[in-house]
Amino acid sequence: MIELINSKSTKAIVVLALGSEHVVKWKKHSFPSLQLYCSRNKINLYLQSESLDNSSTAKKATWQKFLIPKNLKRNFPNVKELCYLDTDIICNPFSESIFDYHKTGTIGLVSQFTNLPYPSEIALRRIAFFRNRYYDSRYPLDSALFMTAKQIFKYHNFKEFEDYACAGLYMGEVDMCKDFLEEAYYKYDKEFQTITEGDEPVFNYEIQNHFKVNWLPYKFQTLWNYEMAIKHPHLYLNDPTDIEGINFSVTSSLMDSVFLHFAGSWGEKSIWESNSIYSRVEQMALLDSYSKYLNVSVTGMPKGLIRPVR
Numbered sequence: 001m002i003e004l005i006n007s008k009s010t011k012a013i014v015v016l017a018l019g020s021e022h023v024v025k026w027k028k029h030s031f032p033s034l035q036l037y038c039s040r041n042k043i044n045l046y047l048q049s050e051s052l053d054n055s056s057t058a059k060k061a062t063w064q065k066f067l068i069p070k071n072l073k074r075n076f077p078n079v080k081e082l083c084y085l086d087t088d089i090i091c092n093p094f095s096e097s098i099f100d101y102h103k104t105g106t107i108g109l110v111s112q113f114t115n116l117p118y119p120s121e122i123a124l125r126r127i128a129f130f131r132n133r134y135y136d137s138r139y140p141l142d143s144a145l146f147m148t149a150k151q152i153f154k155y156h157n158f159k160e161f162e163d164y165a166c167a168g169l170y171m172g173e174v175d176m177c178k179d180f181l182e183e184a185y186y187k188y189d190k191e192f193q194t195i196t197e198g199d200e201p202v203f204n205y206e207i208q209n210h211f212k213v214n215w216l217p218y219k220f221q222t223l224w225n226y227e228m229a230i231k232h233p234h235l236y237l238n239d240p241t242d243i244e245g246i247n248f249s250v251t252s253s254l255m256d257s258v259f260l261h262f263a264g265s266w267g268e269k270s271i272w273e274s275n276s277i278y279s280r281v282e283q284m285a286l287l288d289s290y291s292k293y294l295n296v297s298v299t300g301m302p303k304g305l306i307r308p309v310r
Contacts, residue, residue, distance in 0.1 A: 001014070001046050001047070001072065003044070003046055004031075004045040005039060005044055005045035006044055007039070007043055009042050009044050010080040011044065011079070011080070011083075011097075012044035012045065012081070012083070013045050013046070013084075014045075014068050014083070016048045016064055016086070018049065018050070018051055018061045025273065029088075029273060033091045034090070034091055036093035037092075042097075048064075048071065051064065052064050052068075052071055053185075057190055059192075060197075062167075062199050063199040064185075066184055067182055068082070069082060069172075069174050069178035069181055070181070072174055072178075073174050081102060082171065082174055083098055083099065083171040084169060085259065086168035086261065088262040088269065088272050090260050092258055092260075092291070094288050095219075095257075098258060101216055101217070101220070102214070105176065105212060106212045107172040107211040107212070107213055108171035108172060108215075108216045109165035109170055109216065110166060110215070110217075111215055112164055112165065113164060114163055115217060115218045117218065117256070118230050124145055124146055126230060127225055127226070128142075128145055128146075130229055134238065134267075149161060149163050152204075156194060156201050156205070158201070158205040161204070161209075163215065165203075165207075167199060167203040168261045168263055169220065170203075170207070171214075177211070180206075180211075184202070184210075222253060222257035224250075224261060224272070225262075227253045228249075231249070231252070232249040235268075238267065243274075246271060246274055255287065255290050
């Protein structure tokens with residue numbers, strides 16, 4: 001585990017990026033914003049770039065999020081609270097610390113279904129429609145995309161819960177979860193099949209079945225595929241030369257978010273790799289100015305009729 005920022009804090013963000021290709025992409029597209037976020041909020045930042053399971057029974061790399069707390073304790077025993085982030089997450093560096101929302105004795109998760117600023121069903125219908133229309137006509141308009149939380153758990157023969165998180169982020173106390181999550185990792189063999197072909201259904205079941213969950217506000221893991229379908233559908237037209245349009249769309253979503261997650265494997269995710277908005281000074285300045293403006297008191301006093309200069 002590589003230490004990237006040491007803020008002398010007992011709180012840390014840990015990113016899992018296994019393999020040089022993933023590390024390069026993360027450093028280009030996600031690290032700049034996260035570095036500033038951690039520095040501003042006095043949070044340690046660590047990168048796990050080496051596999052934590054090199055055995056012949058090792059599962060898909062994403063499963064290793066279960067092993068992060070135990071490894072963090074081993075390497076940095078001073079850290080008491082951690083927040084795990086997937087590689088493909090960028091952040092608004094001028095937003096508040098996620099650790100201000102932690103509740104002792106809980107695991108913090110962000111729901112894919114509840115606490116959204118728009119109905120999840122509408123977001124999913126728009127995703128299906130736009131993927132079918134602009135990405136691939138074979139994409140089904142009715143599929144497992146529309147499974148409810150209970151349907152997902154039932155499909156895997158798990159106890160059913162009312163809610164379901166995107167497994168790209170979790171937060172908790174290291175000592176509380178390190179042993180259990182390690183045991184949960186080794187509980188399943190690499191042949192175990194899930195609807196996502198990854199760990200997410202298992203992660204949701206094990207966490208909700210064992211811990212009290214603190215359901216965090218959606219802004220802590222805003223899903224880009226939802227945002228793009230609801231707010232920025234013009235990006236489905238896929239004009240990669242429209243760098244200004246792409247950057248402004250991503251930045252406008254970050255105005256309402258802390259972490260923006262480019263999850264999935266369909267075309268929406270390609271926006272994350274199209275261009276690093278944080279290499280553009282004007283985009284950073286826009287987020288900074290907006291964050292400061294939110295703290296300015298307004299009076300509602302009339303200023304007279306003002307028209308735009310043409």
